[in-house]
Amino acid sequence: MNSEFFTGLVYNASLLLAMVLVFELLTTRRKNSSYLWQVMVGIIIGGVGLAVMSTKWELIPGLFFDTRTVLLGISGLFFGWIPTLIAIIATVLYRISIGGVGTLAGVSEIIMAGVFGLIWRYFREKKLHQLLWIEMYLFGLVIHIVDLALVVLLPKEIMEEAFLTIWFPVITINPLATLMLGIMLSNRLKRDLVVERLAESEEKFSQVFRNGPQIITISSLKEGIYLDVNNAFTEAIGYKKEEVVGKSVLSLNIWVENIDRSKMIEELKKNKIIRDKEYRFRKKNGEIITFLCSVAILVIGGKEYLLVLGINIEDRKRAEIELARANMDILTEKHKLEAILHDMGDAVFVTDDKKKIILANKAMEILFGLSEKEMMGRNIEEALALSYGTTGKKPVDLIETVFEKKQQAKPVDTLVVRNKSGTSVSVDGVASPIVDENLKLVGTVWVLRDVTKEKALEQMRVDFISLASHQLRTPLTGIKWYVELLDQNAPKMSIEKIQKYIKKIGESNNRMIDLVNDLMAVSKADSGNLVKAMSSYSVKDLLQQSIDEQGRLFLNRKITIEGMELIPEDLEIDADITQMVQVFGNLFDNAARYSPKGSKIEVGAELGLGKVKIYVKDYGLGIPLKQQGRVFNKFFRGDNVAKTIPGSGLGLYLAKNIVEAHGGKIWFESKENLGTTLFVELPIKQKNGRKEESDDRGG
Amino acid sequence: MIVEDDTVLANALSLTLQNEGYELSLATDGEEAKKKIQQEIPDLILLDLLLPIKNGFEVLKAIRQNPETKEIPVVILTNFEQETSISEGKKLGAKDYIVKANVDIQEIPKIVKKYLPA
Numbered sequence: 001m002n003s004e005f006f007t008g009l010v011y012n013a014s015l016l017l018a019m020v021l022v023f024e025l026l027t028t029r030r031k032n033s034s035y036l037w038q039v040m041v042g043i044i045i046g047g048v049g050l051a052v053m054s055t056k057w058e059l060i061p062g063l064f065f066d067t068r069t070v071l072l073g074i075s076g077l078f079f080g081w082i083p084t085l086i087a088i089i090a091t092v093l094y095r096i097s098i099g100g101v102g103t104l105a106g107v108s109e110i111i112m113a114g115v116f117g118l119i120w121r122y123f124r125e126k127k128l129h130q131l132l133w134i135e136m137y138l139f140g141l142v143i144h145i146v147d148l149a150l151v152v153l154l155p156k157e158i159m160e161e162a163f164l165t166i167w168f169p170v171i172t173i174n175p176l177a178t179l180m181l182g183i184m185l186s187n188r189l190k191r192d193l194v195v196e197r198l199a200e201s202e203e204k205f206s207q208v209f210r211n212g213p214q215i216i217t218i219s220s221l222k223e224g225i226y227l228d229v230n231n232a233f234t235e236a237i238g239y240k241k242e243e244v245v246g247k248s249v250l251s252l253n254i255w256v257e258n259i260d261r262s263k264m265i266e267e268l269k270k271n272k273i274i275r276d277k278e279y280r281f282r283k284k285n286g287e288i289i290t291f292l293c294s295v296a297i298l299v300i301g302g303k304e305y306l307l308v309l310g311i312n313i314e315d316r317k318r319a320e321i322e323l324a325r326a327n328m329d330i331l332t333e334k335h336k337l338e339a340i341l342h343d344m345g346d347a348v349f350v351t352d353d354k355k356k357i358i359l360a361n362k363a364m365e366i367l368f369g370l371s372e373k374e375m376m377g378r379n380i381e382e383a384l385a386l387s388y389g390t391t392g393k394k395p396v397d398l399i400e401t402v403f404e405k406k407q408q409a410k411p412v413d414t415l416v417v418r419n420k421s422g423t424s425v426s427v428d429g430v431a432s433p434i435v436d437e438n439l440k441l442v443g444t445v446w447v448l449r450d451v452t453k454e455k456a457l458e459q460m461r462v463d464f465i466s467l468a469s470h471q472l473r474t475p476l477t478g479i480k481w482y483v484e485l486l487d488q489n490a491p492k493m494s495i496e497k498i499q500k501y502i503k504k505i506g507e508s509n510n511r512m513i514d515l516v517n518d519l520m521a522v523s524k525a526d527s528g529n530l531v532k533a534m535s536s537y538s539v540k541d542l543l544q545q546s547i548d549e550q551g552r553l554f555l556n557r558k559i560t561i562e563g564m565e566l567i568p569e570d571l572e573i574d575a576d577i578t579q580m581v582q583v584f585g586n587l588f589d590n591a592a593r594y595s596p597k598g599s600k601i602e603v604g605a606e607l608g609l610g611k612v613k614i615y616v617k618d619y620g621l622g623i624p625l626k627q628q629g630r631v632f633n634k635f636f637r638g639d640n641v642a643k644t645i646p647g648s649g650l651g652l653y654l655a656k657n658i659v660e661a662h663g664g665k666i667w668f669e670s671k672e673n674l675g676t677t678l679f680v681e682l683p684i685k686q687k688n689g690r691k692e693e694s695d696d697r698g699g
Numbered sequence: 700m701i702v703e704d705d706t707v708l709a710n711a712l713s714l715t716l717q718n719e720g721y722e723l724s725l726a727t728d729g730e731e732a733k734k735k736i737q738q739e740i741p742d743l744i745l746l747d748l749l750l751p752i753k754n755g756f757e758v759l760k761a762i763r764q765n766p767e768t769k770e771i772p773v774v775i776l777t778n779f780e781q782e783t784s785i786s787e788g789k790k791l792g793a794k795d796y797i798v799k800a801n802v803d804i805q806e807i808p809k810i811v812k813k814y815l816p817a
Contacts, residue, residue: 466781470777470778470780473798473799474799477708477778478711480803481708481711481804482707484804484805504711
């Protein structure tokens with residue numbers, strides 16, 4: 001073994017490593033993608049190859065040994081085919097230019113090492129940063145075993161000597177040099193990768209910080225000076241970044257309540273972190289804005305900083321308030337509507353488009369006698385006993401119009417509701433469709449109004465007119481017919497007969513006048529204008545006046561009045577005296593008319609608690625029992641008197657109305673053929689502090 | 700027969716028809732009319748409607764129910780005028796429905812003559 005050769009090889013390998021270090025410094029952090037760069041690298045590697053080869057050890061003239069196989073192997077493995085090919089060409093040319101016996105072997109080992117590196121690279125699929133030292137050593141060992149085998153290309157005479165001289169250093173030094181160089185490059189790749197990833201990651205985080213949607217600020221914990229803020233913050237708050245960074249929160253007056261910040265820091269010291277808490281800030285233009293913040297303390301270089309992450313929830317807050325307000329409005333409207341619907345006198349119900357009842361108010365429940373449960377969700381035709389009054393048929397026309405034609409519908413005739421209890425109620429109503437914006441039917445709403453009273457009133461009106469015209473026509477017919485009889489027959493008639501006819505005409509005429517007067521009074525009574533001028537009046541005077549008005553009748557029928565002398569003078573009532581005289585006049589008139597000639601009428605007044613009961617008692621025809629319930633009806637005449645005694649049938653109806661308008665009561669007791677007693681009870685006028693006499697003065 | 704509760708009108712009718720030579724009977728309420736019609740079987744009835752005790756329709760129904768009286772022609776002579784009562788009268792077979800105030804007294808004998816069976 002030649003120690004000179006060994007030292008040379010070590011020296012050569014060291015040079016190689018040093019060159020590679022220089023190369024590394026030059027090429028750090030450069031992407032090796034472009035062809036131009038690859039060519040450059042090839043030239044540099046070629047240059048290093050030349051340097052290595054120029055520090056060769058000449059074994060025998062023309063036979064050199066150096067570490068070029070290490071360089072080219074590594075080049076093939078780490079740098080790919082373009083740089084390696086350039087390096088191969090450069091070193092081959094250099095070797096050929098030197099010439100000598102070892103030229104063929106020298107050129108061969110250059111090509112072999114480069115190609116071997118490229119093949120290894122190919123199978124390794126470029127994951128060179130993952131190379132382990134053992135693989136690298138194996139790589140170096142295999143190259144140099146093949147390199148030794150290339151000794152066969154030397155002339156036979158020096159082959160043996162050359163092999164024996166070089167085999168040991170080539171097998172030991174070169175694989176080690178390959179290992180070291182490879183590890184160095186692999187580490188460099190690894191480092192590049194880390195740096196690359198770090199840069200990427202830093203870029204990523206920087207992006208997140210700058211342009212993320214969340215508000216981020218970093219400020220010094222103690223002084224509150226902003227170190228950095230992101231775009232979301234500056235956009236939300238209206239300041240530019242440079243207006244904020246370096247300034248303190250106090251000088252910017254950015255917190256609406258500075259105490260909030262102090263509290264926040266206290267809380268942070270306790271809990272390390274604050275999550276999702278609302279804080280209010282002042283924008284540059286003075287508006288208040290709310291951020292939902294998470295806060296933590298950062299320690300950078302031994303100093304404490306406040307990291308605030310926030311979301312601008314101003315829009316959400318405003319929307320929440322508006323929503324709450326809108327909800328409140330809707331709720332208020334709903335309650336209002338429900339209250340109106342509930343308390344409405346008219347029955348209202350709503351159906352869906354399938355004719356099912358989905359809403360019904362209280363009046364509806366009362367009208368049909370059905371509970372809410374008995375109506376909800378049921379088909380209207382099944383649930384509601386509703387039919388036309390005259391035909392008894394279901395109102396299918398209404399249902400068809402509103403559901404099929406989607407038009408408002410009104411019943412053609414009075415509808416009758418058959419209540420669950422069996423009673424019938426006449427109703428009028430309207431059914432309306434509810435359509436959406438596409439004119440699709442969503443439901444219907446029905447309103448039914450109880451018109452029983454109106455119908456009854458209408459019937460009463462018709463009956464009144466029929467009866468009134470009947471009553472008026474009867475005396476008019478009497479006048480008409482007697483005038484006609486006189487007109488035709490007067491010349492042939494005796495004076496007595498003519499006088500008799502004229503008397504009939506006069507009677508009829510008086511009946512007409514009485515009737516019209518009574519009708520006027522009834523009209524007043526019906527319109528509620530009965531009592532006009534209230535004044536204090538003595539009961540005794542009132543009765544006396546009423547008796548006096550009937551004086552002629554009493555005289556004609558030889559009627560006597562008894563009991564007036566027992567009525568106390570000082571018993572007073574408040575009354576419209578004209579009306580009250582009419583009441584008692586009517587009572588006396590009736591009593592006299594329906595009593596036999598020469599009979600008596602008793603009158604009296606009994607004092608009760610705060611009221612007086614006045615009675616007029618006759619011993620006349622009385623009122624038939626079966627008719628007694630109708631005595632105070634308009635146009636009522638007793639069957640036992642109607643054909644013989646004239647009268648309008650309005651007197652007692654009027655009397656009842658007048659007495660009731662004075663806060664009093666009227667009633668009677670009667671037996672047919674025995675007589676009738678009419679009672680009138682009226683409130684008395686209370687005299688200042690003096691108690692009324694309580695003894696009965698009636699008689 | 701005249702069924703009329705108002706004495707003045709009953710008098711006028713009686714006078715007129717007696718002058719024409721008709722034999723007359725008078726009833727002044729529904730009950731009396733019913734009885735007299737069954738007893739007397741009149742040739743024609745002038746019937747008022749608003750009558751004491753029983754109204755004209757009840758009288759008319761009674762007439763129609765009795766086979767002996769059901770063919771008697773009845774003319775309703777009244778001052779009560781309501782569509783329902785007119786149709787009710789026609790339904791019960793009244794020959795005519797005459798409103799008293801609308802007819803001259805001289806027309807009454809003509810009406811009687813018109814509906815009196817030959």
